[in-house]
Structure formats: C-alpha cells, structure tokens
Amino acid sequence: MKFSALILLLFCLSACQKAPLNEETESKKVQLDELEILESTYDEDSTKESSLKKDGTRQAWTDYSNYAEVDEDGYAYYMQENPDISSEIFPLYDSSDHKVLLFTFDDAPQRPNSYALEIAQQLKAKDVNAIFLVNGMFLTEEKGRKITKQIYDMGFEIGNHTQHHPNLKEMTYDQQYQEIKQTSDLVEEITGEKPRWFRPPFGLFNMDTYQICQELEMQLMTWNFGYDWMDEYLESEALLEVSLNNDYLRAGANILMHDRPWTNGAISRMVDGYREQGYHIVDPLLIRKPNFEKES
Ligand SMILES: [Zn+2]
Structure with a gap:
C-alpha cells in the first residue's frame, strides 16, 4: 500500500506540474484526500496491532471455526x-x-542439519500451527537465527528450551536463571516477541525452574508422548505408525517431537492420520497462558 501511495503521489505531482495554478490547488487537495484514505487503509490492513490479542500475543491463524469457540x-x-x-x-x-492434539518440536534449530523449516512448511501447507522450542546455543549463528525468524514469520510460536540443554535439576537458581533468560532474550531479539512457553530439557526441573518461569512469564510444560528420539523410531514409517497408535494418544495430548529428518518424513502423513481419527491439531495461539501475578 505504501508503495502505491508513493506512485500515486509521484503521478499526481507530475500531473500537477502541467496544471494551471487554480487547478493545481484543487488537484493537491484531491491528492491529499486520496493519500489520507490510502494511509488509513494501510494502517488498518497491515499494522501488527490488528493481528494481536489484548495481551500482545498474535491471533490464531489456522481455521479453528469448526472446532473451537474463542473468548x-x-x-x-x-x-x-x-x-x-x-x-x-x-x-x-x-x-x-x-x-485436540498439540504439536511441539524441541531442540530446534538443531546443528548441523535442522529440519525445522521443512517441517514448518509442511505444517503450514496443512493449516497446522505448532510450537518450536529453541535452544539458545543454536541461535548464536546466523543460520539458526534465520531459521527461527522464518518460522516465527510464518506464524508459528517460538518457545524456550534453555541455552545449552542442561539438566536443570543439577543447577543452582542463578545458573538456571542464566540458562533460561539468555534464550528468552535471544528469541525476543530475533522475533520481537518474548516466548511464553518453556520446556525443561529431559523434562527435568525443580521449584527453582518453576519460579524462574513465573518470573519470566512462561508456562512450564512437559509432554504426553513422543517417540522420535528413541532408537526404534529413528525412521519415518516406524515413527508414523507408533505416533498414530499408542496408549498415550488421547484428547488434549501434548506431543513432543524434534526437527529430525525422520520426523520431517512423517509429519505430513501424521497430520492426515490424526485428522482421520477425528483429532484437530490445536493452534497454540488459541491456548491461554496462566496469569502471572506479580507480588508488589
Ligand atoms: Zn530437548
């Protein structure tokens, strides 16, 4: 829109040069009115505010109208x-x-070969949103930052999975704080938005971790099931099979995956398989995060 406004302005300016004086004044007035209209359309159409919720979180972008009612x-x-x-x-x-099922991907964007972007593209093509939980250590290089930014720009949520993937239970409060805060800062620097989800590496955490998440206003989550890191399932067909048929698959399940090649090979058919079973892959932007009441 801005570009067309500029073109219009240039067009009008060149037209005005040839116009007599009184017409010129008229023409400039029309010009201004038109520009104002264009500017206001521009504001409505593409400013970020219109796609944000009151709390600053982006609006869900998948088609959830047939399964979810929003507040x-x-x-x-x-x-x-x-x-x-x-x-x-x-x-x-x-x-x-x-x-509904929630899709989450940890350890992104893995080095040297992250499949996070390919996975995101396949999901986007199927109108599925998900959370990618990143390790800050992969965001110190341009490649990892670029992948993260692209995934965020596609509409996916970026979560925090610590800086170096340690066992947080073996760390002091301050060490944990460093591990977690560093990654949140990097994510905010890259995307402009603070992460609202945190998953502790190996699912290991203690009360300090809770408190830090509270302070940084992130919800700490674990998961219900995931198979793509187990020896038997480092292959697309086996992973697909177990993901669609296991004892932990139920309404509301939080599914843990990683940005690995076999996951990339199975993800699209996994979406189809779950949908055939009557599940919706929930848009994480429909999930409210808890209220983090600050003591004053
Ligand atoms: Zn991990």
Whole structure:
C-alpha cells in the first residue's frame, strides 16, 4: 500500500506540474484526500496491532471455526498447569472440541542439519500451527537465527528450551536463571516477541525452574508422548505408525517431537492420520497462558 501511495503521489505531482495554478490547488487537495484514505487503509490492513490479542500475543491463524469457540481475548483452551502430571490441553468452553492434539518440536534449530523449516512448511501447507522450542546455543549463528525468524514469520510460536540443554535439576537458581533468560532474550531479539512457553530439557526441573518461569512469564510444560528420539523410531514409517497408535494418544495430548529428518518424513502423513481419527491439531495461539501475578 505504501508503495502505491508513493506512485500515486509521484503521478499526481507530475500531473500537477502541467496544471494551471487554480487547478493545481484543487488537484493537491484531491491528492491529499486520496493519500489520507490510502494511509488509513494501510494502517488498518497491515499494522501488527490488528493481528494481536489484548495481551500482545498474535491471533490464531489456522481455521479453528469448526472446532473451537474463542473468548473475548481470542483464547479457546488452556494447558494443565501441573507438568508433574502432564501438560495436556483442555477447552475453556464445553462448546469447543476437546479432541485436540498439540504439536511441539524441541531442540530446534538443531546443528548441523535442522529440519525445522521443512517441517514448518509442511505444517503450514496443512493449516497446522505448532510450537518450536529453541535452544539458545543454536541461535548464536546466523543460520539458526534465520531459521527461527522464518518460522516465527510464518506464524508459528517460538518457545524456550534453555541455552545449552542442561539438566536443570543439577543447577543452582542463578545458573538456571542464566540458562533460561539468555534464550528468552535471544528469541525476543530475533522475533520481537518474548516466548511464553518453556520446556525443561529431559523434562527435568525443580521449584527453582518453576519460579524462574513465573518470573519470566512462561508456562512450564512437559509432554504426553513422543517417540522420535528413541532408537526404534529413528525412521519415518516406524515413527508414523507408533505416533498414530499408542496408549498415550488421547484428547488434549501434548506431543513432543524434534526437527529430525525422520520426523520431517512423517509429519505430513501424521497430520492426515490424526485428522482421520477425528483429532484437530490445536493452534497454540488459541491456548491461554496462566496469569502471572506479580507480588508488589
Ligand atoms: Zn530437548
């Protein structure tokens, strides 16, 4: 729009040069009116505010109209807040379908070969949103930063998975804080948005981790099931098979995956398989994060 406004301005300016004086004044007035209209359309169409919720989180972009009813803030689900048990997804309203699954991808964008971007492209083509949880150590180089930015720009959520993937339980509060804060800062620097999801490496955490997440306003999550790091499933067909048929698959399940080649090879058919079973892959932007009440 801005570009066309410029073209219009140039066109009008060149036209005005040939116009008599009184017409010129008229013409300039028309010109200004038109520009104002163009400017206001521009503001409405493409400023970021229109695609943000009140809390600054982006609006869900997948088509959820057939399964979820959103509240006035644009949320339809919440995540169970006790990751010791699980991190399942539940609807805020009875009218929303509980038969949803959440897709999450850890350790992104892995070195040397991350498949995060390919996975994101396949998901986007199927109208599926997901959370990519990054390790800050992969964001110190241009390649990792670029992949992360591209995935974010495609509309996916970027979560925090620590800087160096340590066992947080073996660390002091300050060490944990460093590990977590560093990655949040990097994500914010790259995307302009603070991550709102945190997953501890190996699913290991303690009360300090909780408190740090509270302070940084992130929800700590674990998962319900995931297979793509186990020896038997480092291959697309086996991974697809177990992902679609296992005892942990149920409404609200939080599925852990990684940006690996076999996951990339299975992901598209996995979406189809889940949909055939009647599941919706929930847009994480429909999931409300908890209120982080700050003591004052
Ligand atoms: Zn991990």
